[in-house]
Amino acid sequence: MVRARYKDVVDAFAAAIRAGKIPPGTRLPTHRELAAREGLALVTATRVYAELAAMGLVSGEAGRGTFVRESSLPHHDDVDKRAFADDVVDLNFNYPSLPGQADLLRNTLRGLASSGDLEALLRYQPHGGRPHERASVALHLEQRGLSVPADQVLIVSGAQHGLAVTALALLQPGDVIAVDALTYPGFKVLAHAYRLELVPLPAATDGPDLNALARLCVTRRVRAVYTMPTLHNPLGWVTPRRSREQLVAIAREHGLLIIEDAAYAFLVHRPPPPLAVLAPESTIYVSGLSKNVATGLRFGFVVAPTPFIIALERAIRATTWNTPALMTTIATGWLNDGTIADLEAHKRADARRRQTVARDVLDGLRVVGHPSSYFLWLPLPGEARADQVAVALMRENVSVSTAEPFATTKSPPHAIRIALGSVSLDVLAHTLDSVRRVIGDHTY
Numbered sequence: 001m002v003r004a005r006y007k008d009v010v011d012a013f014a015a016a017i018r019a020g021k022i023p024p025g026t027r028l029p030t031h032r033e034l035a036a037r038e039g040l041a042l043v044t045a046t047r048v049y050a051e052l053a054a055m056g057l058v059s060g061e062a063g064r065g066t067f068v069r070e071s072s073l074p075h076h077d078d079v080d081k082r083a084f085a086d087d088v089v090d091l092n093f094n095y096p097s098l099p100g101q102a103d104l105l106r107n108t109l110r111g112l113a114s115s116g117d118l119e120a121l122l123r124y125q126p127h128g129g130r131p132h133e134r135a136s137v138a139l140h141l142e143q144r145g146l147s148v149p150a151d152q153v154l155i156v157s158g159a160q161h162g163l164a165v166t167a168l169a170l171l172q173p174g175d176v177i178a179v180d181a182l183t184y185p186g187f188k189v190l191a192h193a194y195r196l197e198l199v200p201l202p203a204a205t206d207g208p209d210l211n212a213l214a215r216l217c218v219t220r221r222v223r224a225v226y227t228m229p230t231l232h233n234p235l236g237w238v239t240p241r242r243s244r245e246q247l248v249a250i251a252r253e254h255g256l257l258i259i260e261d262a263a264y265a266f267l268v269h270r271p272p273p274p275l276a277v278l279a280p281e282s283t284i285y286v287s288g289l290s291k292n293v294a295t296g297l298r299f300g301f302v303v304a305p306t307p308f309i310i311a312l313e314r315a316i317r318a319t320t321w322n323t324p325a326l327m328t329t330i331a332t333g334w335l336n337d338g339t340i341a342d343l344e345a346h347k348r349a350d351a352r353r354r355q356t357v358a359r360d361v362l363d364g365l366r367v368v369g370h371p372s373s374y375f376l377w378l379p380l381p382g383e384a385r386a387d388q389v390a391v392a393l394m395r396e397n398v399s400v401s402t403a404e405p406f407a408t409t410k411s412p413p414h415a416i417r418i419a420l421g422s423v424s425l426d427v428l429a430h431t432l433d434s435v436r437r438v439i440g441d442h443t444y
Contacts, residue, residue: 004383006044009034010051011411017057017068017120018430026068028058049373055387063173081439088179088422089431092399095295096421098346104339108330117128121329125322127313129155136332140340144265145286146274148303157323159263159288160186165315166259166261166284170308175223177259178216180208182377184233184261185405187226200408207239210246215269217254224257229275232264233407234377234417241272254260262287267345267372281305289331289373290342299323299331307310326376353421354389361432365439374421378435379413384412384442385391392438398431 016022023436029037033373035045050220052058059069072393112118113328128134135150151409156162163186173195177363179187181200191198199216201208207229216222229239239247251258260275276285288300316322334340352372360368362378369376380386386402393400401419403412420428 006038006040007383008050009038009040009048012059013048013052014055015410021070026063027064028066030065037143051385051388054391055385056391058240058260064316088330088397088399089421089427090399091356091418091420091435092401094291094419094421096291096350098343098350101294101343105330108333112326112329121156121325123325125325125328127154127316127324128309129328131152133328133332136335140335141301141303143341144262144274145271146276146303148276148280151345152303152305152306152309154302154309154316155323155328156288156300156302156316157327158290158298159286159318160260161298161320162286162288162300163187163259163261164190165312165319166286166302167191167196169311170257170284171196171223176220177215178208178222178225178256179408180232180235180236181409182403182406183226183408184228184263187261188405188408190335193388198408203235204243207247209245210243210250213247214250215250215258217250222254222256225257226259227275228261228264230262230271231370233264233267234375235368236373236375236377238268238271238370242402244275244278248275251282256282258283259314260285264291266292267348267373267374267423268370269348276303278395279431280347284308289340292347293331293334293340296297297327297331299327301398341397352420353425356420357425357429358420361429362372362436365436374415375419376418377415378439379415380443382437382443384414384444386412386416387441389416389438390441393435396434396438398434400435
């Protein structure tokens with residue numbers, strides 16, 4: 001299908017408004033002025049403003065003209081606070097929880113209250129965690145196929161903190177980082193904060209286009225590659241071993257640091273070995289317990305080659321000094337007694353059920369995702385626009401994400417990401433039916 005040229009005009013206006021280049025309150029050209037400037041028919045110029053209005057970006061005032069308004073959607077680097085409102089069904093963020101988890105925490109806290117040296121939890125801790133806690137994480141990682149000594153494990157306040165200390169310790173402003181064209185928004189935020197240059201890699205079938213990475217390394221001085229080989233967010237791929245080995249070969253040839261994000265890896269049964277196994281000398285492996293246990297338990301871990309440990313510990317000291325001892329005690333206790341392994345098994349089954357429900361309800365639409373993932377990717381059909389779909393759903397108190405937060409390219413695709421793990425199965429099915437209807441209403 002040939003793309004109508006006026007769509008480019010709509011996209012240009014939308015991008016400029018979201019970037020703040022055209023601030024709220026600005027009066028836009030009249031329909032006739034826009035038609036003359038862009039070489040459009042008057043009716044087509046009118047359609048441009050109609051689409052921008054439907055996206056919540058502009059409003060027409062009789063006798064005055066068309067004005068930029070505050071966007072109906074948050075800026076792509078901001079948290080959509082409406083997603084946390086009681087009356088909104090949240091298909092934007094994932095915070096999967098199983099029945100009984102609150103009781104689990106309650107019982108654990110009771111046990112801690114009557115246990116031994118509580119005063120130890122009130123003192124400063126080693127920056128990377130106490131030795132026995134690092135050993136507990138190392139044992140947990142061995143079950144994931146990653147065997148490392150405890151002194152190469154650092155405990156951090158969640159996987160996002162792990163990525164932040166990696167950037168702070170090992171990267172410099174201006175460094176070029178190869179990333180997927182669609183990637184985790186939290187890493188984009190870090191890149192902006194640390195002034196890193198992200199260069200997008202096109203997607204292949206089940207991972208980044210590694211030929212594009214090899215060509216990039218010839219033309220640019222690339223410092224690192226950030227990648228999610230096991231359950232990519234948002235596309236859900238699991239990169240096969242052969243491709244992982246090819247990525248490692250490129251990294252070794254060009255001296256790249258590999259940053260491996262494994263936040264969702266627990267959902268995949270028997271995946272290929274982590275990159276940290278294939279290239280232990282140059283891979284920083286980052287994960288945590290937000291998805292397999294709870295988002296409020298800010299406990300993560302970084303596995304790094306020995307030469308990087310001191311720099312990473314300094315970065316932890318500069319940011320949090322140490323992960324709170326109460327959190328590390330709870331988390332490692334659950335690692336040791338098998339609680340987390342049990343939660344992971346139940347959540348893999350829960351995610352599969354949710355994927356089955358989603359694919360049944362959305363039958364006929366193109367659905368991209370892993371069968372045991374807590375999210376899926378919906379490329380929109382025809383001329384449907386992601387912003388219009390997201391705004392229409394928000395009017396029905398349903399929060400979804402467009403491609404914009406994930407995109408590292410200038411022109412995000414028209415797609416939405418659906419988080420499946422934050423509502424009950426009944427609410428999920430009903431809400432996805434609304435998503436399907438709204439997409440149909442905007443497809444032409």
